[in-house]
Amino acid sequence: EVQLVESGGGLIQPGGSLRLSCAASGFTISSNYIHWVRQAPGKGLEWVSVIFGGDYTYYADSVKGRFTISRDNSENTVYVQMNSLRAEDTAVYYCALNWAYWGQGTLVTVSS
Amino acid sequence: DIQMTQSPSSLSASVGDRVTIACRASQGIRNDLAWYQQTPGKAPKRLIYAASSLQSGVPSRFSGSGSGTEFTLTISSLQPEDFATYYCLQHNSYPLTFGGGTKVEI
Numbered sequence: 001e002v003q004l005v006e007s008g009g010g011l012i013q014p015g016g017s018l019r020l021s022c023a024a025s026g027f028t029i030s031s032n033y034i035h036w037v038r039q040a041p042g043k044g045l046e047w048v049s050v051i052f053g054g055d056y057t058y059y060a061d062s063v064k065g066r067f068t069i070s071r072d073n074s075e076n077t078v079y080v081q082m083n084s085l086r087a088e089d090t091a092v093y094y095c096a097l098n099w100a101y102w103g104q105g106t107l108v109t110v111s112s
Numbered sequence: 113d114i115q116m117t118q119s120p121s122s123l124s125a126s127v128g129d130r131v132t133i134a135c136r137a138s139q140g141i142r143n144d145l146a147w148y149q150q151t152p153g154k155a156p157k158r159l160i161y162a163a164s165s166l167q168s169g170v171p172s173r174f175s176g177s178g179s180g181t182e183f184t185l186t187i188s189s190l191q192p193e194d195f196a197t198y199y200c201l202q203h204n205s206y207p208l209t210f211g212g213g214t215k216v217e218i
Binding site for chain 1: 208
């Protein structure tokens with residue numbers, strides 16, 4: 001059974017850093033597209049980033065230069081390192097496999 | 113960037129109604145479009161992929177159509193469990209973009 005479990009969210013001060021994890025089971029991350037999507041409270045969905053294969057990574061303009069997506073094939077886990085966090089990064093962050101399977105999300109709150 | 117304009121942003125309907133939601137892309141995206149349903153506190157659920165293909169396990173009252181720049185999601189007979197927010201997603205080119213959402217209410 002395909003499963004994605006996000007973790008690593010929490011309360012962080014503006015300017016701080018956080019690393020989110022997306023632990024996958026039931027499939028191999030190395031041969032699939034894994035996306036991060038976020039949803040600010042009461043707002044719509046916003047695509048954040050994608051990773052596939054070795055060097056295939058893309059970012060939304062709103063996070064480019066601050067967020068870095070990576071993966072650990074041995075752990076079958078995808079990460080997003082989030083630096084220089086801003087209040088507007090506050091959201092539930094979801095990871096998604098090939099747009100078909102989604103995790104339950106992890107909440108990131110950026111506030112002083 | 114490709115903009116996805118979704119309409120309406122909300123609608124009121126009754127059980128048994130036929131509901132249509134539209135998404136317009138700012139440039140052609142072939143059929144690289146999916147539709148999602150989201151209920152409060154839950155992750156989105158894919159209903160339609162490749163603009164018109166029904167996701168396995170999704171009731172046949174849901175259907176999608178369109179290609180290029182104009183797309184529609186139709187619910188042929190609205191059921192109580194269909195009251196939710198619906199989003200379109202274009203995955204033709206980066207940055208990927210969602211429509212603004214349509215909240216279907218009673």
